[in-house]
Structure formats: C-alpha cells, structure tokens
Amino acid sequence: MNSRILLALPLAAALTLPALAQSTSSTQDQNQPAATSQSTSTQPTANENATGKQPLQPPSREGFWGHLNPFARKSYVKRQTEPIRDRVNELDDLTAANGKAIKDTDSRAQAGIKLASDKANEADQHAVDAGNKATMAQQTAQQATQRLQTVETVVGNIDQYKASNQTEIRFRAGQTMLSKNAKDALDEMANTVKGQRGYIIEVQGFSSGKGQTAISNSQKMAESVVRYLVLNHEIPVYRIYLVGMGNAPVANADETAKPKHMSGGRVEISLLKNDLEQLSSNSSAPATSTDQQQQPK
Numbered sequence: 489m490n491s492r493i494l495l496a497l498p499l500a501a502a503l504t505l506p507a508l509a510q511s512t513s514s515t516q517d518q519n520q521p522a523a524t525s526q527s528t529s530t531q532p533t534a535n536e537n538a539t540g541k542q543p544l545q546p547p548s549r550e551g552f553w554g555h556l557n558p559f560a561r562k563s564y565v566k567r568q569t570e571p572i573r574d575r576v577n578e579l580d581d582l583t584a585a586n587g588k589a590i591k592d593t594d595s596r597a598q599a600g601i602k603l604a605s606d607k608a609n610e611a612d613q614h615a616v617d618a619g620n621k622a623t624m625a626q627q628t629a630q631q632a633t634q635r636l637q638t639v640e641t642v643v644g645n646i647d648q649y650k651a652s653n654q655t656e657i658r659f660r661a662g663q664t665m666l667s668k669n670a671k672d673a674l675d676e677m678a679n680t681v682k683g684q685r686g687y688i689i690e691v692q693g694f695s696s697g698k699g700q701t702a703i704s705n706s707q708k709m710a711e712s713v714v715r716y717l718v719l720n721h722e723i724p725v726y727r728i729y730l731v732g733m734g735n736a737p738v739a740n741a742d743e744t745a746k747p748k749h750m751s752g753g754r755v756e757i758s759l760l761k762n763d764l765e766q767l768s769s770n771s772s773a774p775a776t777s778t779d780q781q782q783q784p785k
Contacts (some may be wrong), residue, residue, distance in 0.1 A: 490538075515748050530622070544565070557682045561606060570721045648762060649687075649688060649760035649761060649762050651758055651760055652687070652759045652760065652761045653758075654756065654757070654759070654761040655673045655674070655677050656756050656757075657670040657673060657674075657754060657755045658670075658756070659695075659709050659712065659752060659753035659754060659755070660752055660753075661696060661753065662705075662754070664705070664709050664712050666712055666716055671716065674713065674716055674717060674720075674721075674757070675720075675721070677757060678717055678720075678721035678723060680759070681723070681759065682721075684761075686761055687727065687759060687762075688727050688728070688729060689714050689717065689723065689729070689757060689760075690729055690754060690757070690758040690760060691710045691714055691729065691730045691731070691756075691757055692710065692731050692733050692755065692756045692758075693706030693707055693708075693711075693730075693732045693733060693753070693755050694753060694754050694755070695732075695734060695735060695752075696735055696746050696752055696753065697735055698724075698735060699734075700734075702734035702735040703734035704737075705732075706732040706733055706734050706753060706755075707730075707732030708732075709753050709754075709755050710730045710732055710755050711730065713755050713757060714728050
C-alpha cells in the first residue's frame with residue numbers, strides 16, 4: 489500500500505505541472521495584448537507594412553516550458569497562429585487586388601495602344617489618298633494645259649487648209665454626165681471624209697471653147713460632180729466650193745513653160761483639211777485616260 493502511494497505521488501506531480509504551465513501561459517497571453525498595444529501605439533508610422541497594420545510582435549515569453557511546450561493544447565496553438573493566419577489572408581487579398589489592378593491597367597494600356605495605332609493607320613491612309621488626289625489633279629492640270637495649247641494652235645490656223653487629196657475627172661467635148669470611172673474616183677474620195685470634221689472640197693470645172701459658153705459648160709460639169717457627192721454620199725453642201733473656170737489655161741509643172749489650153753473638159757476635185765480633226769482626236773484621248781484612272785480597282 490505504501491509503495492503504491494509513493495508511485496502515485498510522482499505521477500500526480502507530472503500531470504499537475506503541465507496544467508499549471510498552461511494556465512500560467514494563458515495568464516501571460518491575456519496580459520500581453522495590452523502591453524503590445526501600448527508598445528505599438530508609441531511606434532512611428534514608418535513601421536507600417538503593405539496591409540496598413542503594425543507587424544506582429546513575438547511574445548516575450550512562451551509559457552512555463554520556454555520555447556517548446558510539449559503539452560500545449562489546441563486552443564493555445566490556435567490563439568498563437570490565428571493572428572498569423574489572418575495576416576496571411578489579408579496579404580493574399582491584397583495580392584489578388586494588386587494583380588487585378590495590374591491586369592486592368594495593362595488592358596487599358598493595350599486598348600490605348602491599339603486605338604493610337606488605328607488612328608495612325610487611318611491618318612496614313614488619308615495621307616496616301618490625298619497624295620493620289622494631288623497627283624491626279626496635277627495630271628489633269630497638265631492635260632488641260634496641253635489641250636489649251638492645242639486649241640490655241642488650231643484656232644490660230646483655223647483658216648489654214650492643206651491639200652490632202654486631189655482627183656481629176658475628164659469629160660468629152662459637150663459631155664456633162666459622169667462616167668463609171670469618174671463615179672469610182674468620187675466614191676473613193678468621199679469614203680475618206682465620212683465622220684470627219686475640218687475639211688472642205690474644192691470643185692473647179694474647166695472647159696474648152698471661148699467666153700461665156702466655156703464658163704457655162706465648166707459650171708455644168710462641176711455641178712454634176714457636186715450633185716453626185718451630195719446625193720450619193722450625203723456630204724454637206726456648205727463643205728463644197730464650186731467654181732466654173734471656163735477655158736482658163738492649165739498651169740504646167742514647169743513654171744518657165746507657157747500654160748496650155750485644154751481640149752474637151754475636166755473637173756479638179758481637191759480635198760482640203762485643217763487641224764480640227766486633230767483637235768478632236770486629242771480631246772478624246774485625255775478623257776479616255778481619265779476614265780481609266782477613275783475606274784475602281
């Protein structure tokens with residue numbers, strides 16, 4: 489019996505010491521926040537961290553057992569780690585907020601960069617379009633200047649006609665009707681002036697004989713030529729100039745030789761042109777090139 493009592497006493501003492509150490513540490517923990525608050529209130533604001541709170545202060549004592557308490561309870565461990573866990577959660581929330589703010593800032597920056605790039609590309613396109621329009625305007629001005637110079641040249645030479653083609657038709661004495669060969673020659677000449685402008689046809693009749701009789705015969709031969717051109721080829725009358733020369737002498741190629749009087753009759757048809765046809769062809773060419781430039785690609 490005495491031996492059992494002796495064994496129970498050390499066991500009871502061993503069980504009592506942890507409880508006493510736990511209660512002592514609890515009392516120290518309860519007194520510690522007041523001291524901590526007093527000490528932190530006196531620290532300057534420079535010690536504040538990213539969360540805006542004072543850093544955690546380690547306890548001055550950690551129970552009866554010192555730095556290691558092998559018999560610490562869950563409540564004691566919870567009280568010791570809860571401030572750390574709260575601070576870690578706050579840091580996680582702050583990190584998440586900072587990450588979101590960084591993403592928002594980056595997205596806004598990217599949107600601004602894209603908008604600036606689009607505006608720059610649009611400005612470049614406007615500049616290219618303006619350059620193309622300026623080039624077209626310069627080309628149009630050059631074409632207008634060339635046309636004006638051509639018009640001035642044509643107007644200055646509007647009454648200057650140049651011989652383009654000449655045909656001679658022979659008649660027997662006393663004859664005024666056109667032969668088949670004469671009609672073929674007139675057809676060939678008339679086909680060259682269809683649809684053209686800036687030309688006149690000069691018809692001169694010559695006849696043998698004397699005085700008014702020769703003039704009348706030459707007039708009749710020339711009129712038969714004019715009548716055929718107007719009725720068969722629809723050449724306007726105002727483009728034809730007719731004259732009966734009678735028995736006027738025929739000029740020779742040799743200027744030193746004397747002119748000869750002809751026997752029978754003949755009609756000389758001369759086609760004369762000025763520069764109006766050239767002006768018409770030049771005015772249609774620039775318009776065609778301008779239309780090709782304005783066609784969409």
